[in-house]
Amino acid sequence: xxxxxxxxxxxxxxxxxxxxxxxxxxxxxxxxxxxxxxxxxxxxxxxxxxxxxxxxxxxxxxxxxxxxxxxxxxxxxxxxxxxxxxxxxxxxxxxxxxxxxxxxxxxxxxxxxxxxxxxxxxxxxxxxxxxxxxxxxxxxxxxxxxxxxxxxxxxxxxxxxxxxxxxxxxxxxxxxxxxxxxxxxxxxxxxxxxxxxxxxxxxxxxxxxxxxxxxxxxxxxxxxxxxx
Numbered sequence: 001x002x003x004x005x006x007x008x009x010x011x012x013x014x015x016x017x018x019x020x021x022x023x024x025x026x027x028x029x030x031x032x033x034x035x036x037x038x039x040x041x042x043x044x045x046x047x048x049x050x051x052x053x054x055x056x057x058x059x060x061x062x063x064x065x066x067x068x069x070x071x072x073x074x075x076x077x078x079x080x081x082x083x084x085x086x087x088x089x090x091x092x093x094x095x096x097x098x099x100x101x102x103x104x105x106x107x108x109x110x111x112x113x114x115x116x117x118x119x120x121x122x123x124x125x126x127x128x129x130x131x132x133x134x135x136x137x138x139x140x141x142x143x144x145x146x147x148x149x150x151x152x153x154x155x156x157x158x159x160x161x162x163x164x165x166x167x168x169x170x171x172x173x174x175x176x177x178x179x180x181x182x183x184x185x186x187x188x189x190x191x192x193x194x195x196x197x198x199x200x201x202x203x204x205x206x207x208x209x210x211x212x213x214x215x216x217x218x219x220x221x222x223x224x225x226x227x228x
Contacts, residue, residue, distance in 0.1 A: 018198055021179035026205050027090060028175060029158040032097035036105045036154045037147060039098070044109035045135055049121065059110070065103045074167045081168055088170040096168060097158040104157075105150045112146030113139065148213045155209050159202075176202045 047055060077096060078087070086092035116139055124134035140147070162177040169178060176198065183195045 021174045025175045028093050029155050031094045032158045033151050033154040035098040036101045040105035044106045045113050047110050048113035062103045070164055078167050088172045101154045101157050108150045109146050112143040116142050
């Protein structure tokens with residue numbers, strides 16, 4: 001308990017004062033997850049419903065971005081961010097986490113949209129709904145489990161990302177994984193007590209997020225197209 005207090009709630013702002021890092025991680029993970037869902041949902045719907053030219057090649061290209069080692073894009077992103085003066089900024093890290101999580105989100109959501117019968121879209125449009133209304137009011141209602149699962153994965157991936165976040169940040173912005181790396185110094189050794197306290201505290205926001213989203217996940221899995 002002493003280590004947890006010293007690592008997270010020290011009012012003196014000492015070496016192991018980590019509450020700002022926890023807040024940075026919560027803001028970055030939450031904002032990037034919201035952007036991933038906001039952008040990935042219509043993109044996945046379009047890939048599932050529309051006859052796009054060379055659609056399968058596009059899907060494979062999206063999948064291939066997940067096969068690439070993240071370290072490959074570290075230097076290009078660093079140079080681009082430095083040119084745009086976005087290094088060590090919250091918005092820069094949020095946008096980067098959105099970019100790296102978006103391909104997986106699109107692929108996951110597309111599989112859920114593929115499982116929804118196209119008859120639901122046609123029935124809604126026959127009743128006078130536009131394509132967007134059929135998408136937002138009908139189809140999205142039945143892919144709620146997919147949205148919840150995608151949000152959970154995106155949040156966890158953003159929360160745990162270390163290497164590329166370390167490359168794009170300095171001191172103004174620092175996530176929990178990056179902050180934990182500073183607890184191991186060449187002069188003082190590893191502060192195992194503070195590191196354990198920080199790791200324990202880092203699990204709490206993820207647990208709360210999963211607990212909140214899980215309700216929608218279970219509710220969506222038990223909801224059929226006939227029940228509405």
